[in-house]
Amino acid sequence: MLNRAFGAAISSLLVAGAAVAPAIAHADDSFAQDDGGSHGRPVKVMIISMFGPEGQVWLDHLGPWQDITVAGLSPDYPAVHCNRQDVCVMTTGMGHANAAASIMALTFSPRFDLRRTYFMVAGIAGIDPGQGTVGSAAWANWLVDFGIQWEIDGREIPAGWNTGYLGINTTGPTQKPPLDYRTEVFQLNPALTNAAFALSRGVTLSDDAQAQAARAKYGYAPANRPPTVLQCDTLAGDTWWSGTDLGERARQWTKILTDGKGTYCTTQQEDNATYEALTRAATVHRVDLNRVAVLRAGSDFDRPYAGQSSADNLLNYASQGGFTIAIDNLYLTGNPLVQDIATHWGEWRDGVPKR
Template identity: 70%
Template sequence: MTKAAASRPNSAARIFYPRVLAAALASVSLFTACAYAQDDNDHDSGRHGDGGRHVKVMIISMFGPEGQVWLDNLGPWQTVKVPGLSPDYPNVNCNRDDVCVMTTGMGHANAAASIMALGFSEQFDLRHTYFLVAGIAGIDPARGTLGSAAWAKYLVDFGIQWELDAREKPADWPTGFLGINTKNPTEKPPLDYRTEVFALNASLADAAYSISRNVKLSDSDEAKVARAKFNYAPANQPPAVIQCDTLAGDTWWSGKFIGERARDWTRLLTDGKGVYCTTQQEDNATYEALKRAASAKRVDLSRVAVLRAGSDFDRPYQGQTAADNLLNYSAQGGFAPAIQNLYLTGGPVVKEIVTHWGAWRKGVPAH
């Protein structure tokens, strides 16, 4: 597939931050390494009930640092080797409160393969599990800023499109992108792939936002400098917990015009209900794999939440080139706070589910 659009982080390039990440993680103090207390003696809090280990929350990360922030704070851990996972991340780690962390590997292919291996593994009972997909992403400066943590209600695939090089597109088209089997960029495609757009459980997204909306988020001096170059909010404001939707695809992109297509594509595929704000690589693939497991009654799709934190802007500030924004994304300083803020934002939700499992086991309680 050729496409000059689709996604940014997670990228192997982010592995180049070991020292800044180590320092950042050392400052995270929302929870200690102690496991959560529980308020009930629910029968499925056992280690290996019938059919495999029961899991209350499965945290899904895409590459090492995203998973490490959880491993550093929620242990001690038991390691479970699962056949079929990424050779780089072959284990699922579970604590005494049945919270587990897995890492898929980056990109659509790794995410789909790893989640399929998990979903059909006989080592886990995932029928009542809440899945928290937690990763970093590029962010639209009109909706958030570096470090902002966004709970999504819609997952949209940016890669499943036709594309013409912009130099060869019809003069009256605003973009060279258009839906497959359509006649112009404004026509909604027939969704023949069945993975172009997914609606998450809005009640769960709202509950997660309600629980986490007032947490104090991490920041960095470099991020403050980078966001100050924008002359509008929320790009130039401190990070916050927000609600807006996420766009997946394996190609990193940068720029005003592709960014406008991202906004339009999200509106088009969600019939005007979705609001684009983060761009990443894996989430539609992850959800489709969970959907396959749900078709075999191994997973409950109403228990999937997606949290993406902005590590870099998806387009330049006024006076900056799109190329400079892309090639020098790391200088924005959003990586370390974004990693921390996945935990700071998602941690209270995990704690709420585990502490009040008696209520959450039946489904999302009213908030």
């Protein structure tokens, strides 16, 4: 169930460009701009959202904003928004292609100095009910691409296989592939992930009655428990999916690509593409890959409860009530890190502080 980015607010996507209009209309053009000399405007934190509501929750809380148009960004989200704390928000557009293109445009723009910037991806996702619940927010250590696999028609799975998926240039579903694409799996800086988790683990998360009712249909924890802040890993791919068997493959694939170190819990579309674009920028010292954090909040379950069909789980995902609380919980979970960096910049400027 990849990146339930439409959620209950699907109509807002049809006017995606308007989602950030209030913030842009009240932009403050008196902010300092391009004060980093030839390197452009310095940024302490760049929050990366993928579609309007994910970005709007930050714009609603941390303004006033200055909007800075950047060539090459999505036509739906053509501006980066920055406040007086040097905290900025950008929106890439959904899916691998939009994420990669927008991040490349950002990182190679002369308008910003991103060499010391902390990047925080903050988006909603499907969630494994064995690891969390709707509304839970998870910091990832590993980014795994679910889409770079071979697939055999599910009606023709060979005897003895539990899935029709296998790594490219392997001979069976349990083998680790040679990683020829070089984007199949990435490990984030654990010092930053651990710091982010430590700052946010005690926050009180949003919840609502609709999500509580959806959780109650699952007969096990943590699916039927209130949302919490977690550390577990995220899986990217542009195909939205739903199902117990596919969910088991997601768990297995994460273990295979991380040599048993990663634990799958959220599923979305963009994060490997975002990280690869940042990697390209890092090769020419425009960004620091040790300063990348990924936060995903569960907007719906990736598999059905007992007695529910996978089709019903997919087609009626919005009825789970997770969209609004997941958006809120991105802000509640991510903002402690944002504020700590912005207000204690002397500690963070040269890298993640040891506390």
